[in-house]
Amino acid sequence: MEEIKQIICQAEDKIAKWAEEISDYIYNNPELSDEEYKSSAYLVKKLRSIGFNVTYPYLGFDTSFKAEYCSDNEHNGKTVAFLAEYDALPGYGDAHNKTAHACGHNWIAGSTMAAARSLKDISRYFNGKIILFGTQSEEKTGSKVNFAELGAFDNIDAVLQMHLGRVNCVDTTAMAMTDYTFEFYGRAAHAAKEPENGINALDACHLAIAGINAMRQQFGPDVKIHEVITNGGQSPNIIPEYASMWIFVRATDKNILEKAAERIVNIGKGASLMTGAQFRYKRAKNTFYDIKRNEKLNSLMKANLAELGITRLEEGDKYHCESTDIGNVSYRCPVCYTTLGTSHISDAGIHEQGFIDVAGSDEAKKLMHIAAKAMAMTALDVL
Numbered sequence: 001m002e003e004i005k006q007i008i009c010q011a012e013d014k015i016a017k018w019a020e021e022i023s024d025y026i027y028n029n030p031e032l033s034d035e036e037y038k039s040s041a042y043l044v045k046k047l048r049s050i051g052f053n054v055t056y057p058y059l060g061f062d063t064s065f066k067a068e069y070c071s072d073n074e075h076n077g078k079t080v081a082f083l084a085e086y087d088a089l090p091g092y093g094d095a096h097n098k099t100a101h102a103c104g105h106n107w108i109a110g111s112t113m114a115a116a117r118s119l120k121d122i123s124r125y126f127n128g129k130i131i132l133f134g135t136q137s138e139e140k141t142g143s144k145v146n147f148a149e150l151g152a153f154d155n156i157d158a159v160l161q162m163h164l165g166r167v168n169c170v171d172t173t174a175m176a177m178t179d180y181t182f183e184f185y186g187r188a189a190h191a192a193k194e195p196e197n198g199i200n201a202l203d204a205c206h207l208a209i210a211g212i213n214a215m216r217q218q219f220g221p222d223v224k225i226h227e228v229i230t231n232g233g234q235s236p237n238i239i240p241e242y243a244s245m246w247i248f249v250r251a252t253d254k255n256i257l258e259k260a261a262e263r264i265v266n267i268g269k270g271a272s273l274m275t276g277a278q279f280r281y282k283r284a285k286n287t288f289y290d291i292k293r294n295e296k297l298n299s300l301m302k303a304n305l306a307e308l309g310i311t312r313l314e315e316g317d318k319y320h321c322e323s324t325d326i327g328n329v330s331y332r333c334p335v336c337y338t339t340l341g342t343s344h345i346s347d348a349g350i351h352e353q354g355f356i357d358v359a360g361s362d363e364a365k366k367l368m369h370i371a372a373k374a375m376a377m378t379a380l381d382v383l
Contacts, residue, residue, distance in 0.1 A: 004125050005307070005377045012118040012373050019117075019372060020365050022046060023110030027360045030088035030099040033140030036063040039086040040134055043109060047132065050117055058134070059150050064143055065134035066152070069120045077128030078157040080119075080379040082112040083326065085138045085161075092353055103139065103350050104164040104359040107368050111162055114372035119379055126383040131156070135325075142325030145286040153332040158297055158382045161326060162371040164364065165339030166349055170298050170305070172337050173316035175224065175250040176257040177288040177323035182208060182268050184277040188241035198239030202232050204277040205243045211267035212247075221319060222252040223260045243277075252318045254289045254327075289327035290318075294334040297378070301336045304377040308370050310340070322350075336378060340367045 012019075022043070029038050040063040044056045047067040056065035071077060085105040092100040101107075116132040123130075133152065137143045153159065184205060189198030212225055219225070227247040233240030249264055251257035265281060272279035302313065326337050345363045348354030358364055 001381075004122070005304070005380060007125070008118050008122050008376050008380060009373050011121045012114055012369060012376060015114060015117055015121070016369055019110045019114035019368065022113050023106045023365065023368060024360070026086050026106035026109045027101050030101050031086075032090060032099055033087040033137035034063065036086050036136050039063070039109070040065060040136065043084060043086065043113065043134060046113065050120065052116075052120070052132070056134075059147065059152065061136060061143060061146070063134070063136040067116070067132040067134070069116070069123070069130045071123040071127050071129070077126065078383050079129040079131060079155060080382050081131040081133055081153070081156045081159045082116050082375065083144065083159060083161040083329070084109045084112040084132055084134050086134070087137055087139050089139055089351060092356060100356045101359045102352065102355045104355070104364070105138065107164055107359055107364055108161065111368045111371040111375065114369070115160070115375040115379065118372060118376045126380065128383040130379070138325060142286045142288055142328075144325035145288065145328045148328040148332045153329055156333045158379065159329055159333055159335045160375045160379060162338045162340060162375060164342050164350065164359065164367065166343055167314040167339065167341040168305075168310055168312060169314045169316055169339045170301050170336070171293060171313075171316045172291060172339060173318040173321045174288070174291045174324045174327045175252060175318070175321055176254040176290045176327065177248060177250045178257060178261055179249065179284045180247045180261075180264060181244060181282045182247065183244045183280045184242070184272065184275070185280070186239065186241045186243075186275065186277040189239045191237045191239050195239055199241070199276045200239050201243035201275075201277045202229075202240040204271040204275040204279070205229050205232065205245045207271040207274055208245065208268050211270055212264065215263060215267065219260055219263070222256050224250040225260070225264070250323060252290060254287070257287070286325070288323045288325050289331055291327045291335065291337060292330040294330070294336065297334045297336040297382075300381045301338055301374060301378045304374045304381070305370075307377070308373055310370065310374075338371075338374070340371055342367070
């Protein structure tokens with residue numbers, strides 16, 4: 001096995017430039033969630049050119065795909081999947097109007113493509129199937145949630161993905177998450193002459209926020225809530241007849257999340273009752289789950305990272321983490337979701353302006369090759 005792992009690392013070395021070109025192309029052609037037409041077409045073309053059988057579009061999503069490669073004796077083997085991401089984020093640059101890869105999804109595309117091709121190139125050493133899913137819109141709707149619900153991962157033996165982050169971590173965590181849009185409908189009136197004739201929809205938003213703040217102690221440490229007012233009226237001298245807000249609800253466990261979400265809706269109903277404003281709410285279609293760790297898969301990844309020189313690993317903190325749609329995948333099949341640290345490159349964290357430079361840097365490319373090798377080696381252990 002150690003000999004074969006050396007061979008797979010050599011295979012990844014041979015395609016290093018190919019993988020870097022992929023990362024650079026996605027980086028230089030940033031596209032928003034659900035609009036990744038150039039990125040997805042580019043990745044599909046690359047995969048077809050090296051012998052993968054590709055379904056594109058996939059599961060009804062225009063910019064998703066499923067690429068498969070079977071060894072000669074696949075019928076007796078396992079199936080390992082990698083998850084590529086390639087959507088970018090809005091709101092960067094001096095005018096806050098540029099789309100950019102401030103989360104490093106170009107790096108994820110490059111590393112997963114390299115891992116999949118490296119395995120394909122040495123497929124004579126194993127029986128099994130390699131799958132690369134193109135999972136669009138991670139930043140917006142979370143297509144992996146839909147993939148999981150539609151059964152894409154039901155016959156997968158292991159799923160592997162890596163992400164750039166502040167620290168090296170294999171035992172990662174993610175908070176379950178959903179979000180709500182609250183809308184309040186009141187009645188306009190002159191704010192000075194006859195305010196008593198108005199129903200203040202903005203007051204309902206303020207009271208909803210006050211209700212959320214009053215309940216934070218009762219929600220407990222496993223729940224985090226953050227909100228913004230998205231429409232607070234048009235002019236100070238008019239009682240706002242319409243106001244809206246956007247609320248994110250997170251929890252360390254999907255079951256705790258559902259209890260908190262029910263309370264949030266009741267707070268909105270209470271604000272409506274206090275002000276007289278009509279209340280409407282809408283919940284996001286997709287709910288992100290927390291990550292279920294697979295200790296066996298994680299232990300394999302740790303051993304392979306150690307062989308590649310990554311020995312200092314941090315423990316994931318369930319109280320200080322983000323949310324991701326890969327959590328839903330982990331409820332369907334074994335998942336290893338790893339981060340490689342970039343603190344030696346920059347103090348910038350993901351989604352920050354400074355992380356755009358990190359995602360496209362030569363140092364990030366070095367980490368990309370480590371990620372590709374480690375994922376391919378761990379996949380080989382499973383196969």
